Amino acid sequence: DQQVKQNSPSLSVQEGRISILNCDYTNSMFDYFLWYKKYPAEGPTFLISISSIKDKNEDGRFTVFLNKSAKHLSLHIVPSQPGDSAVYFCAASVGIQGAQKLVFGQGTRLTINP
Amino acid sequence: DARVTQTPRHKVTEMGQEVTMRCQPILGHNTVFWYRQTMMQGLELLAYFRNRAPLDDSGMPKDRFSAEMPDATLATLKIQPSEPRDSAVYFCASGRAGPETQYFGPGTRLLVL
Numbered sequence: 001d002q003q004v005k006q007n008s009p010s011l012s013v014q015e016g017r018i019s020i021l022n023c024d025y026t027n028s029m030f031d032y033f034l035w036y037k038k039y040p041a042e043g044p045t046f047l048i049s050i051s052s053i054k055d056k057n058e059d060g061r062f063t064v065f066l067n068k069s070a071k072h073l074s075l076h077i078v079p080s081q082p083g084d085s086a087v088y089f090c091a092a093s094v095g096i097q098g099a100q101k102l103v104f105g106q107g108t109r110l111t112i113n114p
Numbered sequence: 115d116a117r118v119t120q121t122p123r124h125k126v127t128e129m130g131q132e133v134t135m136r137c138q139p140i141l142g143h144n145t146v147f148w149y150r151q152t153m154m155q156g157l158e159l160l161a162y163f164r165n166r167a168p169l170d171d172s173g174m175p176k177d178r179f180s181a182e183m184p185d186a187t188l189a190t191l192k193i194q195p196s197e198p199r200d201s202a203v204y205f206c207a208s209g210r211a212g213p214e215t216q217y218f219g220p221g222t223r224l225l226v227l
Contacts, residue, residue, distance in 0.1 A: 006156075036218075043118070043205050043218030044157070089157060096170065100209075102147075102216065106156035 003027045004092050006105035014113055019077040021108050023090030026071065032093035032100065033066060035075045037086045038107070044089055048075070080112045116140045118219035120206050126225045132194040135222045138187055139208030146189045147216065148174075148181055149205040157205070163189065196226045 005024045013019045021035075031052045036044035050057040050064045050073070057064050063076045077084055090105040119138045127133055139146050147162040161171035161181040171181060178197070183189045193200055203223050209216040 041220065043207070043220050045218065046216065091157075100145075100216075101159060101162065101170065103159070104149075104157035 002106075004090055004103050004105040006088075006090050006108050008108050009106070010109040010111070012111045012113060013080050015082060016079045019075075019080045019084065019110055019112070021075040021077075021088050021090070021110065023073050023075075023105055024071060025073075025092050027092065027094070027103075028071075029094050030092035030103075031095065033064070033073050034091045034093065034102070035062075035064060036089040036091060036104075038089060039086050047088075077110075082112050082114060085110060085112045116217075118206055118208050118217050120204075120219035120222050122222060123220065124223045124225075126227065127196055128227050129197055130195040131226075132192065133196045133200075133224060133226075135191045135204055135206075135224070137189040137191075137206030137208075137219060139189060139206070140217055141187075143208035143210055143215075143217075145209045145216075146183060147207040147209070148189070148191050149207065149218075151203045151205060151221070160191070160204075193224075196224075198226045201225050 003026050034049040035047040037047045038044040048059050048062045048064050050066050055066050066073045087107045087109050089107045091102045093100045121136045145164050148160040150158050160173045163183050166183040180192045203221045205218050205221045207216045207218045
């Protein structure tokens with residue numbers, strides 16, 4: 001039962017253009033959504049998040065959009081840069097006993113072409 | 115620059131052997147998580163601790179996996195006996211209050227032959 005899904009295993013984008021990564025979820029109890037970025041041989045690093053009470057959060061070149069009715073979120077990167085090439089994980093959070101449990105998607109490998 | 119450290123970084127072992135992975139969380143973090151990354155499942159949560167107490171280990175195969183926090187500076191994940199299907203990258207993460215403060219270690223890449 002995959003509660004968080006990233007249906008695109010890979011995405012290739014031209015440098016300078018917009019990258020859009022998508023994520024769907026099934027559990028209405030999720031109260032926070034996050035994007036993590038992962039380079040090879042490293043652990044995931046936090047990128048940006050959004051609370052379930054908002055529909056947009058922006059941080060520099062990164063914007064996350066949340067559509068609760070569709071149970072869908074997306075990450076926009078504009079303009080895309082070669083250093084953005086990495087695996088991006090979508091994650092959803094639910095609070096349990098004072099800790100935030102994260103459920104991750106399978107990841108999308110983003111390649112930015114010069 | 116505080117970081118989560120994990121040892122070993124790589125482990126190759128034979129089926130049936132015991133494997134112990136160690137994690138040192140960031141000082142001051144009171145929540146520790148163990149994740150496993152595989153090609154098929156992505157990142158799966160295995161277990162997590164708050165203030166050294168186990169909160170949830172429902173993601174772990176109970177018969178062979180065990181997770182402990184002997185003290186605030188050390189978390190361990192053991193597999194006994196190991197099987198080829200346990201081959202994966204195991205990540206430890208630590209954090210405080212909010213979800214975005216989960217910091218991941220570099221992972222232990224395990225190969226069970």
